[in-house]
Amino acid sequence: MRGDGMSMREVDIAIIGSGTAGMSAYRQARKRTDRIALIEGGPFGTTCARVGCMPSKLLIAAAEARHRLAALSAFGIASDAGAVDGRAVMKRVRDERDRFVGFVLDAVAGFDPAHVLRAHAEFEDPHTLKLSPAMDGSAPPVERVRAGRIIIATGSRPAIPAALRAAGDRLILSDDVFDWQDLPGAVAVFGAGVIGLELGQALHRLGVRVHLFGRDGRIGAISDPVVRAEATRLIAAELPLSLDAADVRVERDGEAVVVHFTDPGGAASSERFDYLLAATGRTPNVEMLALECSGLELDARGLPVFDPQTTRAGDSHVFIAGDADADRVLLHEAADEGHLAGEQAARYPAVYRHTRRTPLGVVFSDPQIAYAGRRHAQLLADGVAFAVGEVSFEDQGRSRVMLVNHGLLRVYGEQGSGLLLGAEMIGPQNEHIAHLLAWAIQARMTVADVLQMPFYHPTIEEGLRTALRELLTALGMGAAPPLHCIDCGPGA
Template identity: 55%
Template sequence: MTVLHTDIAVIGAGTAGLAAYRAARAAGQRAVLIEGGPYGTTCARVGCMPSKLLIAAAEAAHEARHAAPFGVRVGSVSVDGRAVMARVRAERDRFVGFVVNSVESIPAEDRLLGYARFIDNTTLQVGDVQVQARRVVIATGSRPALSEAFRALGDRLVVNDDVFAWEDLPKRVAVFGPGVIGLELGQALARLGVEVRVFGARGGVGPLSDPAIRDYARQAFQQEFYLDPNAKVQEMQREGDQVRIRYLGLDQQEHDEHFDYVLAATGRTPNVDQLGLENTTLARDARGVPLFDPLTLQCGDSPVFIAGDANHVLPLLHEAADEGKAAGENAARYPQLQPMARRAPIAVVFSDPQIAMVGLRHADLPAGQYVVGKVSFEDQGRSRVMLRNRGLMHVYAEQGSGRLLGAEWVGPRAEHIAHLLAWACQQQLTIGQMLDMPFYHPVVEEGLRTALRDAASQLIAG
């Protein structure tokens, strides 16, 4: 057996792991990057980028079908499923290639292929190599969470990872889970001509927590494709090369339908169950994730740190990069730790209309200590010009100080407005200071100004 000595062992070569490795090396430490699967981050391989490629194709088809109100006549629109998926896979592979090249530029002696298991807090077994480290960073990511009811469907069950390997588009797909992944992929498939049913279990739509915004989003999406956030599925079983689902529909009638695939988008689970954590002294929660400080990312008082999707706090690429860097730096300076400065929360769903959340969620606002500024995008000037006038925004401001606390909304160009609000949140701007900023005309951001003015009027009244 080979023994490898290092200052820091990083388990996982995804976004968080790469950031941790680079931070450790920048601090002058010897580091080894351990990866059991293929190189290429979740974002590039099966997440952000391939999903946006599918959405881009869906938007092209949708815009072509809805050009008539502008006086633009387009002939019949047909979707070549094989061509759509060929571009998705080709461009996906291109993005993955950039990541792989980046990883392979790391010195070979700093890379170790194989799945790691803890022997003790700082000793890892990777195949026939024993890694003896002074500190360890866990950055193993996450995977789709699947219940036993889904597993019985065999190869008729897919997760988002599988969708991007399709060579052609299926005819009918049932999507379980109207969260971020389910909404994005469900709507994209529907716009590409796939007959889609989206089923939820607890009334949720995307990540929204504001009841009024959630209800608006539900109604907006239901106008385009079947969406039941409180589905009553009575039976689901494999029948040949299809899945039969009996359910009580929105019309309160029983439906019995067959689907080519069931797409499970029911959440993700941290990849920590195969690490041999039982061999360490680390305390763990009910999911098996080590208990850790969310600012230093240290697990208990040990020389072990956990970053990215593996800790399941904020499973977003930019958060994983920040956490990886902080974990790598703290592993390098251990036991003298530095708490990381968290950025203002920002989340975007690339549906149409888009969904965005910034700062404090509605569910986390201090009761009785805030006002809500509102705007509908249905009559907002630029939105109507573009015929993208579906949307409702709520902006939350602190009573007394007037400081922006957060916002939740559904509407056009939300991905761009979200950045403006996140910057304002991070700088702790007040509603008044935001209204002192320039707003051009005619732009969708004027809708934001309307919501800010509404909040300001209530702050004055308060």
């Protein structure tokens, strides 16, 4: 408390935000100090549990279950199942979503209540945070927090281009989808990144008429042009896809949204939808923090300039983690960054650089899109001398047996050293292949090292071995593999 009538709490560490990064930071900071303030102005819980990875996977699981029915006739099995009860589908999504959120809320409830402040926070000066009422209207118990160190873990929110706002109340975000009581008839999805591709394909497979709109030919965070072309071909074969639509204009017509656009062939088109889903990226939640009062150096986006290996902003006492830094916007990365920020803030001023884990990302489309290690565009930008090996899943044995034989895997190795550098792919169950590759890359294995690992027959992973053998040949470190080699097994 202060004697000037302005209530103040003094702490060693103040953490702004209680999502994945904030919760992880709190746990680490708590190991070294009890003088902590965990400040949250919005709902408790993580983006992943409430409106992100978990509810989207619930919708995808329902869509995949129905989609597999289409393959039954190819196996010689007749079925007339597959009618979609939209209300039942969405009820399971909401119920399971609430269950996952409950786990997060239970974790927050386990925190020391004396540490938790329900309030919005903004910088008043580099060490002082001014508090205001939280979203629910609750007044904070103090007006200010003065902290020796501050961790920014405020997360992100969907970004909405101004051109889409003409849809009015028919403009929805990915957050809104998971509160639907029933499935709509038609949805225009803008954004062919991870969220747009996952939700667009899932809705399509559940019987919703979907048109997916993208920009500049990009799809699913793929940078390798060969993999991108294959992904575009596969997705476009299933649902309407416009990755290069021009002259896009959105308007309301009664309760419908009308999208006018010109396709790549120059033809003018118009389509009516019940909703327009904006999946056009996310924006860090930093604009309400009054960062101009923080004393931090800000980049062109208004974000603190920071070191990803320490999470420290410049040479200050401020650390930033999770979606708020717009670096690696994934749950496991947010958890890692929060852990690092909490540890560093507690140790301050003894701050040490830490090696980050190998990059790993998965799009839960079908076929799955994934990357591990350094991506194709990054290797080119860094001027790395590398070679490429690839395999098509079209004739890959196990994939063909299961009738999921679609996709392409490309792996990259360093010329000279033979180190495995990275991979990009679209194919069946590629989440598992991407994990194997990320572990191998982090262990700094060469391509030859990975080929000494066991590969069971028949598995989809045998396709990875084929790509690695081609890569070893391209690196000049091995002979060309024989066609349909005996040790691979038939069709491997």
